[in-house]
Amino acid sequence: MEEKSRGQWTSGFGFLMAAVGSAVGLGNIWGFPYKMGANGGFAFLVLYLILAAIVGVAVMVGEIALGRRTGMGAVGTYIALSKRFKWVGWLGAVSAFLIMGFYSVIGGYVIKYFVLNLGMIFGAAPGAGGDIFNALLLNPVEGVVYTFVFMVATCVIVMGGIAGGIEKFSKVAMPALAVMLLIIIVRAVTLDGAAAGLAFMLKPNFQPLRDDFLGVLKTASGQMFFSLSLGMGCMLTYGSYLSKKENVEKNSWLIVVSDTIVALLAGFAVVPAAFALNGKASAGPGLLFVVMQDVFAKMGALGGLFGAIFYLLVIIAAVSSSISLVEVVTTFFMDSAKAKGKEGNRKAIAIWVCVVMMVLAAITAIDGLGANEKFWKPLGFAWIDFFDLWSEGIFMPLGALFMSLMIGWELGVKRFFDDILGGESFKTRKLFEISIKFIVPVGMLIVLWGQLQSFGILK
Ligand code: TRP
Numbered sequence: 001m002e003e004k005s006r007g008q009w010t011s012g013f014g015f016l017m018a019a020v021g022s023a024v025g026l027g028n029i030w031g032f033p034y035k036m037g038a039n040g041g042f043a044f045l046v047l048y049l050i051l052a053a054i055v056g057v058a059v060m061v062g063e064i065a066l067g068r069r070t071g072m073g074a075v076g077t078y079i080a081l082s083k084r085f086k087w088v089g090w091l092g093a094v095s096a097f098l099i100m101g102f103y104s105v106i107g108g109y110v111i112k113y114f115v116l117n118l119g120m121i122f123g124a125a126p127g128a129g130g131d132i133f134n135a136l137l138l139n140p141v142e143g144v145v146y147t148f149v150f151m152v153a154t155c156v157i158v159m160g161g162i163a164g165g166i167e168k169f170s171k172v173a174m175p176a177l178a179v180m181l182l183i184i185i186v187r188a189v190t191l192d193g194a195a196a197g198l199a200f201m202l203k204p205n206f207q208p209l210r211d212d213f214l215g216v217l218k219t220a221s222g223q224m225f226f227s228l229s230l231g232m233g234c235m236l237t238y239g240s241y242l243s244k245k246e247n248v249e250k251n252s253w254l255i256v257v258s259d260t261i262v263a264l265l266a267g268f269a270v271v272p273a274a275f276a277l278n279g280k281a282s283a284g285p286g287l288l289f290v291v292m293q294d295v296f297a298k299m300g301a302l303g304g305l306f307g308a309i310f311y312l313l314v315i316i317a318a319v320s321s322s323i324s325l326v327e328v329v330t331t332f333f334m335d336s337a338k339a340k341g342k343e344g345n346r347k348a349i350a351i352w353v354c355v356v357m358m359v360l361a362a363i364t365a366i367d368g369l370g371a372n373e374k375f376w377k378p379l380g381f382a383w384i385d386f387f388d389l390w391s392e393g394i395f396m397p398l399g400a401l402f403m404s405l406m407i408g409w410e411l412g413v414k415r416f417f418d419d420i421l422g423g424e425s426f427k428t429r430k431l432f433e434i435s436i437k438f439i440v441p442v443g444m445l446i447v448l449w450g451q452l453q454s455f456g457i458l459k
Contacts, residue, residue, distance in 0.1 A: 121305055218446060
């Protein structure tokens with residue numbers, strides 16, 4: 001009865017769509033293309049693929065298996081399984097708040113662009129991407145309102161529960177996202193001048209690795225990690241609702257491969273379009289909000305339609321990720337209630353979690369991602385950087401580092417396969433063992449170092 005009352009995915013497909021939904025997000029569509037653009041195109045891509053297969057899959061397997069074994073969220077799982085790393089789950093819970101403190105603001109901005117392009121369908125003048133973006137950043141009220149809309153959408157889905165909310169949404173939203181993305185790709189690669197963008201992504205060129213191997217390595221591993229939703233218990237939490245009948249290794253590969261394909265496809269949509277517009281794709285964070293908007297504005301009559309489709313697919317990607325972040329904390333409170341013999345009120349919990357996240361996000365929104373310098377001056381750096389530093393920069397690499405140490409060295413790989421995975425079939429055992437014991441810990445230290453460096457804390 002206890003098992004039942006906690007809820008479960010109704011099917012393996014449902015779990016897969018939810019997990020892919022968590023992974024596929026702003027990281028794929030906004031982060032991946034511009035980071036690839038700024039870090040050597042093809043060379044970045046190759047390194048990314050290797051990292052995802054070796055480090056990404058191992059951490060994914062670890063998280064899903066741990067959650068499925070205990071049937072609890074991140075906090076409860078580490079307390080139950082580890083002596084030395086009891087507190088690691090807390091890093092995840094705190095990270096969820098910090099990530100949502102900026103993720104929902106960017107999600108909100110995307111809603112604004114969707115509305116804008118809808119308007120263009122009905123004849124509104126397109127305007128220049130740069131002007132629109134700057135005005136948005138400097139308009140605290142608009143920023144907070146759109147963030148709020150994004151937060152409400154997220155909250156409503158989480159209130160619906162695992163099967164009735166998250167799974168139901170993801171099963172429809174993820175296939176829809178794929179279709180919309182294909183439409184945008186067809187449009188993007190047929191623009192005049194798009195071919196140079198395709199060549200940039202696909203033409204073998206390893207010179208960037210020779211120039212700055214460590215730089216590309218750090219960026220690619222940080223990106224891979226964020227894109228796969230790893231290091232803070234998201235996948236662990238989703239795994240805790242997974243049936244023991246589902247194979248963890250198979251699902252982990254499917255999630256990693258799907259997320260990587262979507263990142264690539266997003267690259268095929270954005271990079272050629274950016275090349276068609278101005279001959280390069282290294283426009284940085286503005287790629288999504290400045291360059292893409294200009295691309296649609298230039299398309300003429302159908303620009304608004306393609307723009308609306310594009311920004312809608314980004315909204316879907318972002319919402320299906322933010323629900324997983326809210327679920328990490330919601331699951332924690334539901335589990336705590338259950339441990340006290342009470343039935344947690346999911347709706348009330350989800351609302352409170354989102355209210356607190358909204359307060360943090362409002363700060364980032366008022367701050368305009370750092371554009372309103374007066375607002376963050378006393379702190380010393382922009383709020384988004386502050387939230388991002390502690391989550392992506394510190395807590396998440398540490399979370400994955402400690403998880404790999406716990407699995408590889410505290411529990412031991414044998415116990416992991418026999419007990420945590422319940423002896424189910426596992427084809428890439430040796431690779432997993434080497435990964436989790438050696439490559440992941442070292443990789444996480446590199447990510448940590450890279451992140452601290454990018455925030456100017458380490459030289
Ligand atoms: N993976 C998502 C993206 O690419 C964001 C995300 C969701 C995330 N849950 C996470 C990132 C947990 C890190 C940890 O946009």
